[in-house]
Amino acid sequence: METTLVRTWAEIDFDALAHNYHALRKQMGPHARFLGVVKADAYGHGSVETARTLAELGAEYLAISNVDEARELRLAGIELPILQLGLTPADQIQVILDNRVTQNVWSEEAAQAFSDAAVKAGGRMKTHIKLDTGMSRLGFQCDEAHFDASLEALTRVCALPGLDIEGVFTHFAVSDEASDASREYTLLQHDRFTAMIDRLKERGITFQICHCANSGATAGYPQFAHDMFRPGIIMYGIGDQAPALGLRPMMTLKTVIGVVKEYTEGTTISYGRTFRADRPSRVGVLPIGYADGLHRMLSNKWRVWTPYGMAPLIGRVCMDMCMIDLTDLPEVKAGDAVEVYGPHNSVNDAAKLAETISYELTCAVSKRVPRIYYKNGREISRELLLRG
Numbered sequence: 540m541e542t543t544l545v546r547t548w549a550e551i552d553f554d555a556l557a558h559n560y561h562a563l564r565k566q567m568g569p570h571a572r573f574l575g576v577v578k579a580d581a582y583g584h585g586s587v588e589t590a591r592t593l594a595e596l597g598a599e600y601l602a603i604s605n606v607d608e609a610r611e612l613r614l615a616g617i618e619l620p621i622l623q624l625g626l627t628p629a630d631q632i633q634v635i636l637d638n639r640v641t642q643n644v645w646s647e648e649a650a651q652a653f654s655d656a657a658v659k660a661g662g663r664m665k666t667h668i669k670l671d672t673g674m675s676r677l678g679f680q681c682d683e684a685h686f687d688a689s690l691e692a693l694t695r696v697c698a699l700p701g702l703d704i705e706g707v708f709t710h711f712a713v714s715d716e717a718s719d720a721s722r723e724y725t726l727l728q729h730d731r732f733t734a735m736i737d738r739l740k741e742r743g744i745t746f747q748i749c750h751c752a753n754s755g756a757t758a759g760y761p762q763f764a765h766d767m768f769r770p771g772i773i774m775y776g777i778g779d780q781a782p783a784l785g786l787r788p789m790m791t792l793k794t795v796i797g798v799v800k801e802y803t804e805g806t807t808i809s810y811g812r813t814f815r816a817d818r819p820s821r822v823g824v825l826p827i828g829y830a831d832g833l834h835r836m837l838s839n840k841w842r843v844w845t846p847y848g849m850a851p852l853i854g855r856v857c858m859d860m861c862m863i864d865l866t867d868l869p870e871v872k873a874g875d876a877v878e879v880y881g882p883h884n885s886v887n888d889a890a891k892l893a894e895t896i897s898y899e900l901t902c903a904v905s906k907r908v909p910r911i912y913y914k915n916g917r918e919i920s921r922e923l924l925l926r927g
């Protein structure tokens with residue numbers, strides 16, 4: 540559906556993406572390919588437009604987490620290779636082949652099922668092998684107890700006729716954490732990763748693309764670049780490590796003050812009456828609520844940015860609206876736009892107050908919120924994800 544209404548919207552700045560892309564490329568050196576992680580609608584930023592911009596910038600690979608997300612990119616004409624990081628049942632082989640998806644293979648059973656299905660379909664499935672070095676999610680286990688069995692399994696997997704194995708990768712659990720214990724664990728994970736690759740090499744099995752660096756490792760361990768790196772959150776310019784790298788947030792979530800009202804001292808605001816005015820108050824009503832992605836945990840905790848200062852959220856966040864205190868900001872009036880998250884009002888800070896991570900807050904910006912895309916400082920397109 541096309542949007543006519545712009546009352547609550549997300550501005551997506553592809554100039555910020557270009558800035559972040561070049562900064563991260565510089566960080567990881569000239570030889571590593573850039574894989575942009577655009578799963579979950581590019582963490583809420585719009586996967587098609589983000590993928591298109593990454594392709595223009597020169598990224599070599601994309602990743603998603605569900606084959607429908609790959610289909611969405613192919614239907615939009617995106618041609619870059621796409622790595623499927625998540626689980627796919629082998630009965631989806633035709634979708635994988637038709638959409639030229641590089642499917643990760645996480646176990647010998649899965650590898651066998653995919654290979655059989657691909658042979659039956661008359662094709663070969665492009666594959667990256669997933670190693671579990673300590674995340675304990677998907678992959679061939681590479682800890683001491685499982686290493687030798689996994690080495691044998693991988694040797695068999697690499698001989699399967701239906702797989703066209705291009706790469707091998709692993710994923711870190713605490714690469715974004717600075718404590719000594721976390722650094723030690725990340726180095727252990729990396730040692731397990733390279734040990735398995737080395738042992739396979741002794742058997743004549745090599746990979747064109749070895750990769751392990753997510754955002755945390757990209758920021759903290761550039762020596763782990765290998766043949767490719769896989770930034771997600773920092774590419775969008777957010778997460779705790781983005782500021783130190785000089786990265787810029789791509790998303791600015793904005794809304795417009797709908798009405799301003801005056802209340803006497805003692806008036807309570809919103810459901811549950813959790814906020815009570817302790818003075819005569821000016822209160823703005825905003826057309827944004829938890830159904831737009833403004834987490835209800837931010838009730839009485841967050842603030843919006845106005846050109847005259849921050850206005851605190853008061854009372855509970857409702858489904859479609861919330862209230863702000865404008866008593867100390869007499870210049871602010873109905874019709875003014877305010878920033879809910881963005882360069883003046885970091886989603887990283889909101890995430891801490893909501894006891895979550897910035898990933899969850901940008902992913903939560905809902906289908907009701909139009910995305911307005913900017914490139915070279917100008918609006919290039921807009922998108923609303925409601926059914927037409």
Ligand SMILES: *Cc1c(COP(=O)(O)O)cnc(C)c1O
Pocket residue numbers: 576578624709710752753754755769770771772773
């Ligand atoms: C989501 C994901 C990434 C990107 O993670 P960030 O922390 O956003 O950089 C990289 N690799 C895998 C396997 C993932 O699932």
